[in-house]
Amino acid sequence: MTSAPTANPSGRLSLATILAFACTSLPLSALGIALSVYLPRYFASHIGVELAIVGAVFATVRMIDIPLDPALGMIMDRTRTRWGRYRLWTVIGTPILMLALLMLFQAPEGSGRLYLGGWLLVMYLGTSILGLSHSAWAATLATNYHERSRIFGVMTAVGVLGSVLVLAIPILLEQRGMTEAQSVQAMGWFVIALTPIAVLLVVARTPERITKDVHTGHFTLREYWALISRPNMIRILAADLCLSLGPGWMAALYLFYFKDARGFSTTEANILLAVYILAGFAGAPAIGWLAARISKHRAVMVATTGYSLMLMMVGFLPKGAMGLALPAMFAAGFLAAGFGVMTRAITADIGDEVRLEGGKERIGLIYALTVLTSKVAGAFSIFLTFTVLARVGYNAKEGAVNSAQAIHNLELAYLIGPIVFVMLGGACFIGYKLDAKNHAEVRRQLDERDALYDEAPIIASVTAEPGNVVVEPRT
Numbered sequence: 001m002t003s004a005p006t007a008n009p010s011g012r013l014s015l016a017t018i019l020a021f022a023c024t025s026l027p028l029s030a031l032g033i034a035l036s037v038y039l040p041r042y043f044a045s046h047i048g049v050e051l052a053i054v055g056a057v058f059a060t061v062r063m064i065d066i067p068l069d070p071a072l073g074m075i076m077d078r079t080r081t082r083w084g085r086y087r088l089w090t091v092i093g094t095p096i097l098m099l100a101l102l103m104l105f106q107a108p109e110g111s112g113r114l115y116l117g118g119w120l121l122v123m124y125l126g127t128s129i130l131g132l133s134h135s136a137w138a139a140t141l142a143t144n145y146h147e148r149s150r151i152f153g154v155m156t157a158v159g160v161l162g163s164v165l166v167l168a169i170p171i172l173l174e175q176r177g178m179t180e181a182q183s184v185q186a187m188g189w190f191v192i193a194l195t196p197i198a199v200l201l202v203v204a205r206t207p208e209r210i211t212k213d214v215h216t217g218h219f220t221l222r223e224y225w226a227l228i229s230r231p232n233m234i235r236i237l238a239a240d241l242c243l244s245l246g247p248g249w250m251a252a253l254y255l256f257y258f259k260d261a262r263g264f265s266t267t268e269a270n271i272l273l274a275v276y277i278l279a280g281f282a283g284a285p286a287i288g289w290l291a292a293r294i295s296k297h298r299a300v301m302v303a304t305t306g307y308s309l310m311l312m313m314v315g316f317l318p319k320g321a322m323g324l325a326l327p328a329m330f331a332a333g334f335l336a337a338g339f340g341v342m343t344r345a346i347t348a349d350i351g352d353e354v355r356l357e358g359g360k361e362r363i364g365l366i367y368a369l370t371v372l373t374s375k376v377a378g379a380f381s382i383f384l385t386f387t388v389l390a391r392v393g394y395n396a397k398e399g400a401v402n403s404a405q406a407i408h409n410l411e412l413a414y415l416i417g418p419i420v421f422v423m424l425g426g427a428c429f430i431g432y433k434l435d436a437k438n439h440a441e442v443r444r445q446l447d448e449r450d451a452l453y454d455e456a457p458i459i460a461s462v463t464a465e466p467g468n469v470v471v472e473p474r475t
Contacts, residue, residue, distance in 0.1 A: 055386030073368025097126025105188020287338025
């Protein structure tokens, strides 16, 4: 038997353990930027798919993909193997994602909607498996209220590194005379190469804690409805939808807005985006630190308000003013990094509440439901923004000249959507009650009940033997 996760008596994990575990965030975050900012434009501008069709395909695939996440979450929660629970699924998702990335980022010119839609569906399957297993694994790795803010903060900060690295690719390649399309293709190769390396570090270095269910049996529709109708579940799902839709809306229009409306070159726009993303390296742990002092839900409300103010400031800056845009984008990125940190940490707390009352581990399913809202947001952000721009006469083709009215509509779409939805996301936590004190009581009752069913925690740790899940007998 190997040791449990490196932690002190207060449940604080070692930084080395968290950093090793956070490696999955590297390729997922890098892909998130390449997918939301560059790939739709790549298919519209370089491959030759019409702008409105690109938006419709992304939206359609997301809607098809939606039922997949709850099913994956339930299957993951019921998985028990000698390789572990979430570790096994992390390994399964890796080759699926790599294949889809190869086909999308190296798509031949003239590929149509069926090609794009089919490989998007495979890619979303891979990202769903990796993302769900990573978040659910994190919730079982850290059980303390404040420790969860810390681990999700580090995961986000590590993800920022992946995003910055992928953003550096078009900046560097443009200086070497390569086209935007070649830069996007290079992004794909980067994520493909990074994925297996990151996953290997995670599965080889991170222990896994597996809890036992008090109640057994199949998950019924009545239980499913009882889960999603819980007040705290409604809050987190609504908040996650809004906090995903706002930045997703912004990402879909980012290059169009900063190049055509704000007068920045491609290189300058990419530098500003890199600054926005890089700010999360400091912002994610900083928002986690703030949450430890004012609680997680209040930290979300502070971050959403500040983000909206910074985004409005960008719209009033002089065109092409790089020196003024840099601090504004840094501040916006600093605050935006806290959205995912807090919502994922809050989701883990709600998962404890659900397990206490229902007697079953449902954290995989709960994270699947929050991922579902993110996918809906991602689909509609691209579909709505691309459809609106096409309707008002905006032309996305390379070298196209747009009217002043089309540019004005682009500016309105870029600013209004993110601000409205982000503020609604923060408002979802008004009156939220599961703070540190109440969560500590939930954990106390869970720990006491778990002690009655096991002589020791169930730990899946890594030694020379694969997976090495160690299960202690019941008392």
